[in-house]
Amino acid sequence: MMSFVAKRVLQAGLTIAGVLTVGFILIRAAGDPVALLLPENATVEDAARMRAALGLDLPLWRQYLSFMADALRGDLGMSFRQQTSAVGLVLERLPATMELAFAAFAIGVILAFGLDLMLRIAGSERLRKVVLWVALTRQAIPTFWFGLLLILLFSVTLRWLPALGRGTPAHLVLPAFTLGTYELALYLRLLEASFREQETHDYVRTAYAKGLGRARVMLREILPNVLLPMVTLAGLNLGVLLGGTVVTETVFSWPGVGRLIVQAVSQRDYPVVVAGVLMTSLIFVVLNLVVDLLYAVLDPRVRLA
Amino acid sequence: MKLAKHSRFHLDAVLGSALLLAFLLMALAVPLLPLYDPYEQDLMASLAEPLATSATRTYWLGGDALGRDYLSRLSLAARVSLGISVAAVGISLVMGVALGLIAGFFRGPVEAAIMGLGDLQLAIPRVLLLIASAAVFGSSIGMLTLLLGLTSWVTYGRLARAMALSLREREFVLAAITQGASSQWNIRKHLLPNVAPNMAIIASFEFGQVVVLEASLSYLGLGVQPPLPSLGLMINEGQLYLEINPWISILPGLVIFALVAGSQFVSQRFTPESRGDGGLSRVPTV
Numbered sequence: 001m002m003s004f005v006a007k008r009v010l011q012a013g014l015t016i017a018g019v020l021t022v023g024f025i026l027i028r029a030a031g032d033p034v035a036l037l038l039p040e041n042a043t044v045e046d047a048a049r050m051r052a053a054l055g056l057d058l059p060l061w062r063q064y065l066s067f068m069a070d071a072l073r074g075d076l077g078m079s080f081r082q083q084t085s086a087v088g089l090v091l092e093r094l095p096a097t098m099e100l101a102f103a104a105f106a107i108g109v110i111l112a113f114g115l116d117l118m119l120r121i122a123g124s125e126r127l128r129k130v131v132l133w134v135a136l137t138r139q140a141i142p143t144f145w146f147g148l149l150l151i152l153l154f155s156v157t158l159r160w161l162p163a164l165g166r167g168t169p170a171h172l173v174l175p176a177f178t179l180g181t182y183e184l185a186l187y188l189r190l191l192e193a194s195f196r197e198q199e200t201h202d203y204v205r206t207a208y209a210k211g212l213g214r215a216r217v218m219l220r221e222i223l224p225n226v227l228l229p230m231v232t233l234a235g236l237n238l239g240v241l242l243g244g245t246v247v248t249e250t251v252f253s254w255p256g257v258g259r260l261i262v263q264a265v266s267q268r269d270y271p272v273v274v275a276g277v278l279m280t281s282l283i284f285v286v287l288n289l290v291v292d293l294l295y296a297v298l299d300p301r302v303r304l305a
Numbered sequence: 306m307k308l309a310k311h312s313r314f315h316l317d318a319v320l321g322s323a324l325l326l327a328f329l330l331m332a333l334a335v336p337l338l339p340l341y342d343p344y345e346q347d348l349m350a351s352l353a354e355p356l357a358t359s360a361t362r363t364y365w366l367g368g369d370a371l372g373r374d375y376l377s378r379l380s381l382a383a384r385v386s387l388g389i390s391v392a393a394v395g396i397s398l399v400m401g402v403a404l405g406l407i408a409g410f411f412r413g414p415v416e417a418a419i420m421g422l423g424d425l426q427l428a429i430p431r432v433l434l435l436i437a438s439a440a441v442f443g444s445s446i447g448m449l450t451l452l453l454g455l456t457s458w459v460t461y462g463r464l465a466r467a468m469a470l471s472l473r474e475r476e477f478v479l480a481a482i483t484q485g486a487s488s489q490w491n492i493r494k495h496l497l498p499n500v501a502p503n504m505a506i507i508a509s510f511e512f513g514q515v516v517v518l519e520a521s522l523s524y525l526g527l528g529v530q531p532p533l534p535s536l537g538l539m540i541n542e543g544q545l546y547l548e549i550n551p552w553i554s555i556l557p558g559l560v561i562f563a564l565v566a567g568s569q570f571v572s573q574r575f576t577p578e579s580r581g582d583g584g585l586s587r588v589p590t591v
Contacts, residue, residue: 018425022434030441140566142517144524145540145558148547152555156548243430247521251544261433262525265440277437281429288428 004296012289016282017068023076023278024067030270032056036080076278077271079264086275090257094279096166097256100179100248101241103172107180109234112187117223120195121215128192135185143244147178147251164253175252179244183237190233194226228298235291242280321570324563325512329391332384343377344532355552369539369553370546382534383560389450389529390515396454397515398508401461406496408462409469410488420466423459431456432521439527449528453515460507468500506575513568520561536561 034047034056051057055066070076076086119128138146154174155163162171198204199222207217246258253259257276264272341362353368355375366375404423408416426434438452472478478495486494516536522528523537531538536557543553 015425015428018421019428022425022429026437026441136569137566140513140562140569142520142537142558142561142565144521144537145554145561148540148544148554148558152547152551156551240430243432246432246436247525250525261436262527265436265527268440270441273437273440277429277433280433284430285428 005293008289008292008296012285015285019278019281019285020068020071021064023071023274024064026277027067027077027270027274028060028063033080033270036268071278076275079272080269081264081267081272086271087279089260089272090275090279093255093257093260096254097242097245097249097258099172100175100245100254100256101238103176104178104180104241104244104248105234105238107176108183108187109230111181112184112191112230115184116188116191116195117218120218123214132185132188135181135188138181139183139185143178143182144247144251146181147175147248150174150178151251166254171252175248175254178251179241179248182244183240186237187230187234190230191226194229195222198222198225228295232291232295235287235294238284238287242284317570318574321567321574324567325571328383328560328564328567329387331380332387335380335384338380340377340380341374343373343381343534346371346373354550366556367550367552369542375553375556378534378539379556379560382536382539382557385446385529385533386516386519386523386536386561387564389446389453389519389535390512392450393453393457393515393519394508394512396451397457397511398461398504400454401458402465402497402500402504404458405462405465406469406492406500409466410473410492410496412470416466419462423462426456426459431518435518435522436525436527439522444522444527444530446529446533449519449522453519457511457515457518460511461504464503464507465500468503469496472496472499502575506572509568509575510572513565513572516561516564516568520557 032051033054034050038046038050048057055063058066074087078084079086079089082089115131119131141149151163151174154161161173162168163174165171195218204217204221207221212221245254245256246261248254249256249258250262257280261273261276264270264276347368348371351368351370353364353375355365355367357364357367364374364376366379368375369378404419408419434456435452438456439449442448442452472495473491478491481491481495519528519535520537520540523535524541526538526541529535529538531542539557540554543551543555543557546553
């Protein structure tokens with residue numbers, strides 16, 4: 001067990017170092033920031049002084065080392081536009097993004113389980129096909145366009161829900177539904193496959209032999225065994241959700257990290273762009289690690305392999 | 306019964322490929338079609354609804370905010386978006402297959418380096434990696450295509466490597482090696498033909514994903530730049546006028562939807578349902 005944890009943590013550490021390196025490459029490739037930062041009437045000496053202050057006159061490998069050292073202390077540079085740290089700006093927006101991502105995650109998982117159990121108890125193959133077809137159709141619709149259609153229907157036409165911004169729980173409904181339904185088809189298929197696999201096991205036959213009803217066998221016997229792969233998949237996809245928040249936040253003017261990144265791009269505020277991308281990726285890597293470790297705790301076969 | 310089921314699945318694939326082919330042909334034929342100038346502005350036709358008419362002509366799909374003929378813009382947008390997506394899929398396909406086969410055939414440090422790069426890329430959500438690199442490297446059409454291609458090779462690479470790992474132990478490859486065949490010859494003549502069908506399946510699925518990625522970037526203002534139209538950009542432009550003329554945002558979205566659905570139909574036809582992982586091996590991107 002310990003060697004599994006150590007190996008997995010080391011791997012995550014390497015990935016984080018790699019992600020930070022990508023960040024360094026991006027920020028260097030963005031070009032000399034001095035031209036962006038100084039006023040137009042600055043002299044050549046001013047520029048040289050600023051370069052020295054930012055450490056840009058050092059050889060590249062020393063810049064890389066100091067970038068990595070700063071990053072490990074949680075410093076990814078200052079915003080070009082606002083006189084605060086880029087990491088601080090991202091942290092300010094993080095709660096909004098987390099709120100959206102978790103709400104979407106919950107909607108996706110609850111919808112999938114609810115629909116699957118209903119279909120299972122109803123036992124109609126045709127109905128299942130219809131539901132899966134709807135879910136697949138949703139998957140073929142780009143997230144940002146789906147969000148717009150929802151705005152058009154529920155905000156512009158029916159005037160039931162607010163379209164833009166964040167504040168009341170009503171503001172959360174449309175963006176979370178937009179994002180949360182994207183992977184419904186994937187969840188439904190996984191549930192179907194896991195249920196089918198579980199149904200072949202002896203314990204299910206035993207349960208039926210004891211005279212338990214179909215609904216009871218589904219809910220009390222099989223469901224707990226299906227939860228594990230489902231939660232794992234959904235947990236890993238939380239990272240995909242984090243990527244999806246960028247577009248969703250822009251559609252609904254949701255004040256999260258994604259919107260911050262997009263706004264920072266248009267202002268050429270590269271430290272904020274890179275900080276946003278890096279921190280989102282780091283959350284993704286850490287989530288992957290946590291899910292893997294949890295899985296090993298819950299299922300001994302994983303850590304023995 | 307069995308036959309009916311089989312032929313129904315077939316219908317999906319036929320419909321999907323017909324859809325994709327029709328769009329590709331239309332996109333190719335756009336310059337030949339009798340369309341109005343997509344850049345000509347006519348303020349009288351600003352935000353006109355579909356089928357609106359003026360004294361001299363009909364705006365079949367209406368006009369955009371600047372009164373440019375919407376059908377012409379949409380056709381050009383489809384051409385632009387399809388061109389970028391097809392080229393990007395081509396780049397990622399070639400790159401992924403080449404890197405994957407090299408990694409799987411040679412193994413050792415080469416494999417570790419290539420697959421490590423792939424893992425690293427997967428650690429950064431694809432949309433974010435694209436946004437950051439488009440911000441830094443600019444978003445000319447060529448750069449956009451290149452970036453889309455470079456960020457999408459990993460899916461091909463992983464499967465190509467996995468298949469190469471088992472193919473390199475097979476007798477026909479070993480026999481060729483004992484007879485002095487070069488590694489390059491073996492990869493080209495023995496590995497490539499064996500992985501090609503699977504790579505084509507991934508490409509048919511990835512095509513839809515890349516269309517959406519390109520549209521997302523352009524929607525965010527980081528992809529195709531005005532006045533050139535693209536599907537995502539047009540949806541963005543229409544968002545402001547959702548209450549006045551929702552068609553401006555709806556129509557390009559329908560085109561994207563048709564392309565993605567077509568790509569899913571085709572790829573699903575060739576993906577065995579019986580694999581039992583519920584499509585797990587292919588976690589979609591947003």
